Amino acid sequence: MGNILEISNVNQTFGGLHALxxxxxxxxxGIIHAIIGPNGAGKSTLLNCCIGRLKPDTGSVMFNGHxxxxxxPHDINHAxxxxxxxxxxxxxxxxxxxxxxxxxxxxRDGTFKFxxxxxxxxxxxxxDQAMSALADVGLxxxxxxxxxxxxxxxxxxxxxxxxxxxxxALLLLDEPTAGMARHDTNRTIDLLKKIKERGMTKxxxxxxxxxxxxxxxxxxxxxxxxxIATGTPDEIKNNPKVKEAYxxxxxxxxx
Amino acid sequence: MMKGLFKSNMAIMIVFTAVVLTAPIWLAPIGASxxxxxxxxxxxxxxxxxxxxLFGLTGYLSFGHAAFLGIGSYTxxxxxxxxxxxxxxxxxxxxIVAGVFSLIIGFxxxxxxxxxxxxxxxxxxxxxxxxxxxVLTPITNGxxxxxxxxxxxxxxxxxxxIPVTDSLPSTNFFGIAMSGYxxxxxxxxFLIIAFYVSLKIFRSPYGMKLRAxxxxxxxxxxxxxxxxxxxxxxxxxxxxxxxxxxxxMAVTDPLxxxxxxxxxxxxxxxxxxxLGGMGTLIGPLLGVxxxxxxxxxxxxxxxxxxxxxxNFLPLGLENVMVAVSSPxxxxxxxxxxxALFMIVVIFLPGGIMEGFSKLSRVFGKSGHEATEDVVSESxxxxxxxx
Ligand SMILES: Nc1ncnc2c1ncn2[C@@H]1O[C@H](COP(=O)(O)OP(=O)(O)OP(=O)(O)O)[C@@H](O)[C@H]1O
Ligand SMILES: [Mg+2]
Numbered sequence: 180m181g182n183i184l185e186i187s188n189v190n191q192t193f194g195g196l197h198a199l200x201x202x203x204x205x206x207x208x209g210i211i212h213a214i215i216g217p218n219g220a221g222k223s224t225l226l227n228c229c230i231g232r233l234k235p236d237t238g239s240v241m242f243n244g245h246x247x248x249x250x251x252p253h254d255i256n257h258a259x260x261x262x263x264x265x266x267x268x269x270x271x272x273x274x275x276x277x278x279x280x281x282x283x284x285x286x287r288d289g290t291f292k293f294x295x296x297x298x299x300x301x302x303x304x305x306x307d308q309a310m311s312a313l314a315d316v317g318l319x320x321x322x323x324x325x326x327x328x329x330x331x332x333x334x335x336x337x338x339x340x341x342x343x344x345x346x347x348a349l350l351l352l353d354e355p356t357a358g359m360a361r362h363d364t365n366r367t368i369d370l371l372k373k374i375k376e377r378g379m380t381k382x383x384x385x386x387x388x389x390x391x392x393x394x395x396x397x398x399x400x401x402x403x404x405x406x407i408a409t410g411t412p413d414e415i416k417n418n419p420k421v422k423e424a425y426x427x428x429x430x431x432x433x434x
Numbered sequence: 435m436m437k438g439l440f441k442s443n444m445a446i447m448i449v450f451t452a453v454v455l456t457a458p459i460w461l462a463p464i465g466a467s468x469x470x471x472x473x474x475x476x477x478x479x480x481x482x483x484x485x486x487x488l489f490g491l492t493g494y495l496s497f498g499h500a501a502f503l504g505i506g507s508y509t510x511x512x513x514x515x516x517x518x519x520x521x522x523x524x525x526x527x528x529x530i531v532a533g534v535f536s537l538i539i540g541f542x543x544x545x546x547x548x549x550x551x552x553x554x555x556x557x558x559x560x561x562x563x564x565x566x567x568x569v570l571t572p573i574t575n576g577x578x579x580x581x582x583x584x585x586x587x588x589x590x591x592x593x594x595x596i597p598v599t600d601s602l603p604s605t606n607f608f609g610i611a612m613s614g615y616x617x618x619x620x621x622x623x624f625l626i627i628a629f630y631v632s633l634k635i636f637r638s639p640y641g642m643k644l645r646a647x648x649x650x651x652x653x654x655x656x657x658x659x660x661x662x663x664x665x666x667x668x669x670x671x672x673x674x675x676x677x678x679x680x681x682x683m684a685v686t687d688p689l690x691x692x693x694x695x696x697x698x699x700x701x702x703x704x705x706x707x708x709l710g711g712m713g714t715l716i717g718p719l720l721g722v723x724x725x726x727x728x729x730x731x732x733x734x735x736x737x738x739x740x741x742x743x744x745n746f747l748p749l750g751l752e753n754v755m756v757a758v759s760s761p762x763x764x765x766x767x768x769x770x771x772x773a774l775f776m777i778v779v780i781f782l783p784g785g786i787m788e789g790f791s792k793l794s795r796v797f798g799k800s801g802h803e804a805t806e807d808v809v810s811e812s813x814x815x816x817x818x819x820x
Contacts, residue, residue, distance in 0.1 A: 253659055253661075256656060295631075299637055
C-alpha cells in the first residue's frame with residue numbers, strides 16, 4: 180500500500196530552540212506507526228504541525244496527496260486526520276454521551292450547520308452511535324456523568340472514543356495510555372488492535388514500551404528534534420543509536 | 435412522572451404560557467399586577483432570553499447588548515414616524531436592523547474571546563451611545579430623545595386613510611391600542627414566542643454545539659467545527675432578540691433615548707442572567723422578575739416612607755435605621771442591586787436556579803426532579819465553579 184502521510188523537511192523553532200530539525204517521515208497506509216523518544220524530543224510538536232496547531236517554519240505535510248500546512252484545524256479534521264491530545268481535550272461540562280455525540284455530529288453536519296429547530300433527542304441514530312463508541316472503550320456505564328468528573332485515564336479513553344467515532348483515515352494518538360491502570364492499558368491495546376482490522380491508520384506516541392511493542396508495525400525514534408531511526412520493532416530494539424539516545428537521557432536525569 | 439412531563443416541549447410551553455398569561459392575577463397579591471410593570475417583565479424577559487442564548491450557551495459575555503436594544507427602539511420610533519403607527523412594521527424593521535448591526539459588531543468583536551471580546555462589545559456600545567448624542571442627532575434627536583410629532587408623514591397610515599388627528603396618535607396593532615393590559619398581552623405573546631425559540635435552540639444539536647464551544651473551544655476546532663459562524667449566529671440571534679425588546683419598549687411608549695444604550699443598561703441584563711442562572715431556560719426570567727420587581731419597590735422608597743416602615747421601633751432606633759437604609763433606596767437602588775448581586779455570585783455562582791437544584795437535591799423528592807430537569811437543561815455547572 181502507499182503512504183497516507185508524507186512529512187518532508189519540516190523544521191520548527193521556538194525562539195532559539197530547534198524543536199524539529201529536517202523531519203522526513205512517511206506513514207504507510209493501514210499500519211500502526213509508533214513514534215518514541217525521550218521527553219521534550221518534539222513528538223507532540225510534530226503532531227501539532229500535522230493538524231494545524233502549529234505552522235512549521237519550512238516543509239510540507241502531505242496527507243492523501245494534499246498539503247495540510249496552512250489549513251484550518253477543522254478542515255484538516257474533515258480531510259480525515261484526527262488527533263487525540265496528550266492532555267485530554269474533552270468537554271468537561273457535558274456528559275460523556277454528549278462528548279461523543281459532538282464528534283459524531285461533526286462528521287455528519289460538516290464544519291457548520293445552522294439547525295436551531297432540529298430536536299437533539301430525536302437523533303436516535305447519532306446517540307446510538309455515540310453509545311456504542313462509549314461501549315467500545317468501556318465507558319457506557321458513565322454515559323450520563325459529567326466528563327469533568329471522571330478519572331484522567333477515563334478521560335483519555337473518552338477522547339479515544341471521540342476520535343474513533345469519526346472513523347478518520349488517520350488517527351494521531353498522543354500517549355493514549357498514560358495515567359491508565361495496567362488493566363485499562365491492556366484493554367486499550369486490545370481495542371486499538373481490533374480497530375486496526377477496520378483499516379484505520381494510526382500514529383501513536385507512547386512511552387510505555389509494552390504498548391509500543393504490542394501494537395506497532397513500524398517505529399520511528401525522535402531525539403532532540405531529529406528522527407534518528409525508523410524501522411520494524413526488531414530493528415529498533417537492536418539499533419545502537421536508539422540505545423544511546425535513551426541511555427543518554429537516563430544519564431541526564433541522574434545528573 | 436413529572437420528570438417525563440417536562441421532557442416534552444409541549445408540556446413546558448403549556449405551563450409557561452399559562453403562567454405568563456395569568457401573571458396579572460398571580461402577581462396581584464404582591465402588588466405587581468399593573469400593566470406598566472408587567473410590560474417591563476415581558477420586555478426585559480425577551481431581552482434576557484436572547485442574551486442568554488449568547489452568554490448562557492457559548493459563555494461569550496457581551497457588555498454591549500443594550501446598543502441593540504437602543505437600535506431597536508430608534509428603528510421602531512422611526513417606523514411610527516415615517517410609516518405607520520401600526521406596531522407590526524415597527525417590530526419587523528427593528529429586528530432586521532438590530533440583526534444587521536449585530537452581524538457587523540459581532541463579526542468584529544468575535545475576532546477575540548474572553549475579556550477582549552467583552553471589552554470590544556462594550557466599546558461598540560459606548561460608541562453608539564456617544565454617536566447618538568453627537569453626530570447622529572439628526573437620527574436620534576440627541577438628549578431630548580426621538581419622539582412622535584404631529585408633522586410626521588406616516589405614509590402608510592395616510593395611504594390606508596387613517597384620519598390625521600390633532601393629538602398624537604397612539605401605537606396600535608391593527609386598531610387595538612397598545613396601552614394598559616393590551617400592551618402587556620401583546621408583549622407577553624412575544625415573550626412566549628421568544629421562550630419557545632430559546633427552548634428549541636437549547637434542545638437542538640446547534641444548541642449543544644454552542645454549549646460545547648463554551649466548554650472547550652479548542653476541542654471543537656479539532657473536532658471539525660468552524661466555531662466562528664456558530665458564535666456569530668448566536669450573537670446575531672441575541673442581538674435580534676434585543677432589537678425586538680427595544681421595539682417593544684417603543685411600542686408601549688413611543689419614545690427612544692440614547693440612555694437605553696448606556697453600559698449600565700448592558701450591565702443590567704448581565705446581572706439579570708447571572709442572578710437567575712446563566713445557561714438555564716428560566717433563570718434569566720427569574721432574574722428579570724426579581725430585579726425589576728425590587729427596582730420598582732426600592733426606587734420608589736424615600737425617607738418618609740422609611741420612617742413609616744420603621745415606626746414600630748423606638749424613635750432613636752427608628753432614626754438610625756432610616757439613616758442606615760436610606761442610601762439603599764430611591765436613587766440608591768443600584769447599591770442594593772450591587773449588594774444583592776455580590777451575595778448571589780459569592781454564595782450561589784450558578785444563580786437562583788442553582789439554589790433550586792441544590793434544594794431539590796437536599797429534599798430529593800421526585801416532585802422536585804422536574805424543576806431540576808429544566809434547570810440542568812444546559813449543564814447546571816457554571817463558570818464560577820470552574
Ligand atoms: N508552543 C511552544 N512554545 C515554545 N516551546 C515549545 C512549544 N511547544 C513545545 N515546545 C518545546 O519544544 C520541545 C519539544 O516539545 P514536545 O512537547 O514536542 O516534546 P514531546 O516529545 O512531546 O515530549 P513529552 O514526551 O514530554 O510529551 C520542548 O523543549 C518544549 O518545551
Ligand atoms: Mg508530548
